[in-house]
Amino acid sequence: MFGIFIGLNQERKIMTTLQLAKRNIKEKGFLDIETPKSVDFVKEIKKLRKKKNAIILAHYYQEDAIQDIADFVGDSLALAQKAATTDADIIVFAGVHFMAETAKILNPKKKVLLPDLKAGCSLADSCPPADFEAFKKENPNHIVVSYVNTSAEIKALTDIVCTSSNAEKIINSIPKDRPIIFAPDRNLGAWLIKKTGRDMLLWDGACMVHEAFSIDKILKLYAENPGSEIIAHPESEAHLLKVAKYVGSTSGLLNYVKTSKAKTFIVATEVGILHKMRQDSPDKILIPAPVEDDSCNCSECFYMKMNTMKKLYLCLKHELPHVEVDPELSKKALVSIERMLELSK
Ligand code: SF4
DSSP states (O other), X not given: XXXXXXXXXXXXXXXXXXXXXXXXXXXXSSOOOOOOTTOOHHHHHHHHHHHTTEEEEXXXXXXXXXXXXXXXXXXXXXXXXXXXXXXXSEEEEEXXXXXXXXXXXXXXXXXXXXXXXXXXXXXXXXXXXXXXXXXXXXXXXXXXXXXXXSOHHHHHTOSEEEOTTTXXXXXXXXXXXXXXXXXXXXXXXXXXXHHHOOOEEEOOBOOTTTTOBOHHHHHHHHHHSTTOEEEEOTTSOHHHHHHXXXXXXXXXXXXXXXXXXXXXXXXXXXXXXXXXXXXXXXXXXXXXXXXSOTTSOXXXXXXXXXXXXXXXXXXXXXXXXXXXXXXXXXXHHHHHHHHHHHHTO
């Protein structure tokens, strides 16, 4: 009898904690609940995924354990393509908010979970919709190409979405006589102007991770490692792209390391990519590019790393937090995303 009483009390306590966590989810961004030390997150996530017919999509910048348990790991383009074709009932997006939002726009009837709603993106934040709408009105004849790292509001103001994997192809698909606005990344935009020869109007946004690298320290490392190659993501600053042997998207960088004859690479992008690079190319020496400020982990995306195995487990278990997009906004944003998917086939 006493045992039953303790059991009921315990259950009531768990219920109250869950109710409280649900109430605070907007403020916290995730379900803030303690889990017993004995919980094996890997085992439980696998069980829940199967039971709920869920798919876990993870970006290359996620922590290693999340990449290892995901059903699919990819860059923004591959993840959007996967989200567009999955027959799972629930999509768990281990990435940042704009990625989960894109998955929701592509799957309005499905539940799209994000382990931490506050996992944002400095680049997406650098393009506020009201300011961008005004900029667009000042340039009414321009075709708007926006990087996928934008909010649904910006996608709704966009003609064609792109990622770093397909940006060049998409710019080249636009008739030469049509002027172009490119948003929001000024570095990727400047790189595309160089690659395509198109004179585009650039929005002045940037990613804080890709602008944190120190060119002086990178060149010093390069000199200390004869035969090494500097490789960089096009969101990095122009002076770094100028000295890079290869510039490409996340998947482009992975492929380059696999196929290059060089042995050592100085990798200028978010450090999470090294996990997959090491798996794909175990014989290569990979050196993360150093950043200006030695006191910070600035080559780690703070937002990407907000997702943890515990948050992933709790969001799958309780199906919270989930991402919602206003249906009218979603319909408008879908047009520019679908144009990108069509042009990427
Ligand atoms: S690395 Fe930069 S662009 Fe990518 S999610 Fe983080 S802040 Fe955004």
